[in-house]
Structure formats: structure tokens, C-alpha cells
Amino acid sequence: MRLGMVRGRVVLNVAVAPFRGLRLVIVEPVTAANLAAANGLGGGTPLVAVDMLGAAEGQMVAFVEGREAANPWFPGQAAVDACCAVIVESVDFRPAENPEDRK
């Protein structure tokens, strides 16, 4: 899972069957610098993810990527490879100030 800021929604016109009724959001992954600064910025390359939690714009989510993102449809199948799994309430992120110390 990576962390991302919800930046918008995607509304579909024609879609494969499993996508009907699904909510899609645009998620901008959060870089380490932005997460440490807690500035609400993303910084990564945005992607589209399925959202079953009702994440609002500006909220931070943790999203799963890969085959596992389609697991919630088990035993059915869905062409999903990114899915919001957690709406982030709070993050306690304090990387080592001097990474050399950790080596």
C-alpha cells in the first residue's frame, strides 16, 4: 500500500460490467518529503483507484496496487489493480533525521 491524496473523481460512460456502480477516485501518491512535512501535498504520479470507503477530496488514503486490489471481488473477477483500503485518520511519520546514523 502507498499513501495518496484524493484529488478528484472519475465518472464513467461505457465500462466493463464489474465497474458499474463503482466509485473511482484520482489519487496522487505522497512522497516521503511531503509526508514528513504533513503539508497535504502529494508529489507522485496520479493514478485512478477504486474507492469503496467514500473518501472525499483532500483526504489521505492508503491504496493497494496490483492483483491484490481485486481481492474484494473474490470469487468474482474485476479488472481492478488499485483500490483504496484505508482512509487515513492520522500519520505518525518521523524518519531518522540523519539516515547515516541508522546504517
Add this chain to the structure above:
Amino acid sequence: MYLARIDGTLVGTAKHETLAGCRFLIGQRLDADGGPTGEPVVILDWMGAARGATVVVSTDGDVARRRLGNTTPARLTVAAIVDNVYQPDGSERADGNERAAGSAE
């Protein structure tokens, strides 16, 4: 699998139902020199990894699926907590735990 350093924790109330009660850590993947690389990742932990610890992260969802059921989207899990990393150039990198404890004084 890859090495990551645990740099934080995450709390979220609204989450996929299978993730209730799980412990979420925020880690940073380590490059060959032991420095953080890429974007931070959220990792499920049943091992009790502490902040500053180096862990082996498994990117296979099978472990999570066995614990949380077939419908869980969870993928990254802590597979092991690392004591030492031996590099081919002969350097030895201890896990950050002891160093962090020492530097706090």
C-alpha cells in the same frame, strides 16, 4: 521481498472490513546503500516491528489472505525483522534499533 525501515505508524478508522484490528506501519524501502528510496509504503505487521527497525517486506498478498480472508486487499506484510545486513563489500550494517537507542542519550 525487499528491505524497509520502519519510520512511522498509521491510524485509519474507515477501512476495508477485513483490515479491522490490523497494525499499520509506514516504512521506506531501502536501496543498496541502506538509504530510503521511493515513496513511503504502508505495511501490515503481526511481528511487532519497532520504529527504526529494518524489516523484510513481502509483497505477496497470500500471507494477509490467509489471516484476513480471501477478500482482503492487503498486500505488503512484515515477513521478518532484520538483525544485520551483510554487504558484499564487507561492511556490516546493524539494524537501526540499537543505534537509535544509543543516540537518544
